[in-house]
Amino acid sequence: MMRRRTTLLTSCTALALALGATACGGGPVSAGGGDKALSGQTVTVAGVWSGSEQKNFQKVLDAFTAKTGAKTQFVSTGDNVSTVVGSKIEGGNAPDVVMVPQVGVLDQFAEKGWLKPLSPTARQTISADYAPVWKKYGSVDGTLYGLYFKAAHKSTVWYGPDALAQAGVKPPKTYDEMLKAGHTVSDSGLAAFAVAGQDGWTLTDWFENIYLSQAGPQKYDALAAHKLKWTDPSVVKALTTLGKLFKxxxxxxxxxxxxxxxxxxxxxxxxxxxxxxAGMVYEGDFVAGVAHDQFGRTIGKDADFFPFPAVDGGTAPVVSGGDAAVVLKDGKNATAGMKLLEYLASPEAAAVWAKAGGFLSPNKKLDPASYGDDVSRAIAKSLVGAGDSVRFDMSDQAPAAFGGTKGAGEWKLLQDFLRDPSDPKGTAAQLESAAAKAYQG
Structure with a gap:
């Protein structure tokens, strides 16, 4: 994502970025306080990131090294974090810290007894600086294991301003208005939406936004935990609403x-x-990075977004995802790993990546000026401002066999529904059958 250079950082934030050391208005954070207390130690970090994400995270790790003296080593796991980390633990080569991209995987790690509970310092920071919902998603059976360092905002619809302007439409406020605007865009010569149906995860995101707004957060939570069956009328209704678009x-x-x-x-x-x-594409804030990095679009000028609109009179949804930092018990340097996690909990760490771009933090104490453009600031404000109404990506909360496997479970069944959206009730029954097997397993 393109980032304009921010010239008006507060002096405190600028100093923190320059020194990588001291928290604003107070003493040093507990990651070593800039006294190189961890010199001679190495912290190994595993995560899914590669390319520009890995490069930008390395800047955060380098700031930690400058602050504490600890060296870092990043290992890219690819998408299957659970399998890779499990094999490393079995081989006696466990990383110290893992960046976990799914709530379901964090739960799995905790149930296997792989994780260290977060330190009192980290727990205190998270309680003070993050909405309670992030503590909830980082906890298993009341014990806090995960810090959500990087978040995604999955309730953003991206559009070409010229396409909407030529059609004479403005960003819609409701789902029905969005479909109506789509017809107007189509009448002007472009299709309304580009839909990435080859990637089943994008279809789960469509469903989740509709369901959260239409059915409400309580039913969303119940469905995510499979305490509500997928054959519930609320699911059929959401599929019917999504089917109107697909048809x-x-x-x-x-x-x-x-x-x-x-x-x-x-x-x-x-x-x-x-x-x-097409004039519009629905997906998360990361659309901006692709639009800029691959196609040279200037974010805020010739690529912009509007919030996913409210459905049937409900509240506009805020669906999120994120990467949680956890510390493994079997890591060779778990103590230094916990110091890294304490650093990642600070606004100074978040500011390093926010400045580099392609990043959102759920940390309420991060100065918005740290983001390099107005669009990023607006998305971050929406995410942080949603507070406890944020809901984590439902498929990421599910067992991988249902919510995170290519060609299986929810991904495949929603692809089948895109292919033929004529039977929402039948699709709901198939989803319930697949979910029941996965959650039982």
């Missing part, structure tokens, strides 16, 4: 079959590439 040939670029052959980067290209085919 409408005017609204989806290339129709349903082309959507099933479109992956996430290609969906962004259909809106922000050299030959736009």
């Amino acid at each position: 409408d040939k005017q609204l989806i670029a290339g129709g349903r079959q082309e959507a099933l052959n479109t992956d996430f980067p290609s969906s962004v290209e259909k809106v922000f590439g050299p030959k736009p085919e």
Whole structure:
């Protein structure tokens, strides 16, 4: 994502970035206090990040090294964090810290007895500086194991300002207005939406936003925990609402079959590439990074977003995801690993990546000026401002067999629904059958 250089950082934030050491208005944070107390030690960190994300996280790790003297080593796991970390533990080569991208995986790690509870310092910081919902998603059976360092805002709809301007429409406030605006965009010569149906996870995100707004947070929580069956009328209603979009040939670029052959980067290209085919694409804040890095779009000028709109009179949804830092018991340097986690909990650590771009923090104490552009600040404000109404990505809370496996479970069944959206009730029954097996397992 493009970042304008921020010239008006507060002196405190600028000093913290320059020194990588002292918290604003007080003494040093507990990660070593800048006295190189961890010199000679190495902290190994495992996570899914690669490319620009890994490069930017390395800047955070380098700031930790400058602060404490501890060296760091990052190991990219690929998408299957659970398998890779499990094999490293079995081989006696466990990392000290793991950045866990799914609530379900954090639960799994805790149940296996792999995790150290967070230190009193980390717990105190999280209680003070984060909305309680982030503490909830980092805890298992009342014990706090995970710090959500990097978050995603999955309730953003991205659009080409020229496409909407030429169609004479403004960003909508309701779901029905969004579909109506989509028809107007379509009438002007572009399809309304690019849909990345080849990647099943994008379809789960569509469903979750509709369901959270339409059914409300209590039912969302119950469905996420499988305390509510997928055959519940609220699920059928949400699928019916999503099916209205899927059925409408005017609204989806290339129709349903082309959507099933479109992956996430290609969906962004259909809106922000050299030959736009659609006016809008729904996905998280990370759309901006692809639009800028791959297609040279200036965020806020020729690529912008509006919040996912409210459905059927409900509250506009704020669905999030995130990467939680956890400390493994079997790591060779778990004590220094916990010091890294305490540092990651600080606004100074978040500011390093916020300045680099492609990052959102749920930390309420992070100065918004740390973000490099107005769009990022607006997204961060929406995420932090939602407080406890934020809900974590439902599929990420589910067992991987249901909510996180290509060609299986929810991903496949929603792809099947995109292919043929004529039977929401039948799809709900199939989802319940798959969920029951996965949650029982």
